[in-house]
Amino acid sequence: MTTSNAPAAVTAKGHIFAMLDVDGDGVISRQEYLARPERAAAALGRGGDDPLVLAALTAHERVYASMDSDGDGRVTFDEYATWAGAEAFDDVCRQALGSLFDLADTEIDGTLSRAEFTRLRVALGNPAENAETAFDALDTNGDGRIDRDEYLGSIRAYVTDGASPMAEALHEGCAVSTGACGAGVRR
Ligand SMILES: [Ca+2]
Ligand SMILES: [Ca+2]
Ligand SMILES: [Ca+2]
Numbered sequence: 001m002t003t004s005n006a007p008a009a010v011t012a013k014g015h016i017f018a019m020l021d022v023d024g025d026g027v028i029s030r031q032e033y034l035a036r037p038e039r040a041a042a043a044l045g046r047g048g049d050d051p052l053v054l055a056a057l058t059a060h061e062r063v064y065a066s067m068d069s070d071g072d073g074r075v076t077f078d079e080y081a082t083w084a085g086a087e088a089f090d091d092v093c094r095q096a097l098g099s100l101f102d103l104a105d106t107e108i109d110g111t112l113s114r115a116e117f118t119r120l121r122v123a124l125g126n127p128a129e130n131a132e133t134a135f136d137a138l139d140t141n142g143d144g145r146i147d148r149d150e151y152l153g154s155i156r157a158y159v160t161d162g163a164s165p166m167a168e169a170l171h172e173g174c175a176v177s178t179g180a181c182g183a184g185v186r187r
Contacts, residue, residue, distance in 0.1 A: 008162030016159065017080055022125075028075040033064050036124060037096075040103050043123030056099035063092045086160045093159075094152055100124075101151055111145035 020028045022035075037056035046053050067083050068075050104112055104120035112120070117138075118131040138146050138154055 012158055012162035013081065013084060016084075017077055026077065028067070028080065030064055030068070030073045033067075033075075034060055036060065037100065037103070039125065040100055040120065040123040044103050044106070044119060046103060052099070052102050056096070056103055059092070059096040059099045063096045066092045084159070086156070089156050089159055094156070097152055097155060098148065101148055111147045112151065113145060117146060 017028070018024075020033060022032045034057070037053070037060045041048070041050070041053040041056065048054075064075075065071075066088060067080060069079055069083060100120065101112065104116050104123070106116060106119075107113070114131075114135050117135050118128055121131050121134065122128050135146070138151065140150055140154065
């Protein structure tokens with residue numbers, strides 16, 4: 001299991017929790033979490049009967065159930081901190097993040113173009129202004145596309161180490177655009 005006490009890793013965890021606790025009441029509610037794929041689907045023009053939307057909802061349900069260990073429909077920071085880590089990422093988060101990627105990949109070529117990335121980012125409630133910076137940080141091989149492995153690998157590195165191109169992107173305020181599913185690092 002990957003664990004880290006690095007300041008960057010602790011910062012990453014705080015960033016992700018704050019991003020998912022949309023109303024800032026110190027709890028990630030079920031509704032707050034499940035609104036993410038719903039909002040993305042609606043903004044990307046996908047209906048509720050789209051198999052990709054159903055897959056995204058199922059994947060997010062699974063993450064929430066995993067994260068909410070006492071099953072009360074509220075994820076506190078302590079609950080989140082105990083749960084989050086590389087293991088949670090590999091078990092459930094990779095699938096949820098991949099599902100958002102697939103929703104945004106409207107050309108179905110397995111990569112996100114700048115336009116597709118920006119649409120996903122806006123769909124998840126972030127302003128489009130710094131999409132360029134975020135895109136450049138995530139396009140690690142600089143080919144003008146973010147492929148699925150590049151995308152998921154960057155987020156995994158961020159949630160386990162707090163250090164990756166994702167950190168730069170998050171510090172630009174683009175946390176929501178990454179679609180981070182809630183897997184942060186363990187203390
Ligand atoms: Ca909340
Ligand atoms: Ca709970
Ligand atoms: Ca594409």
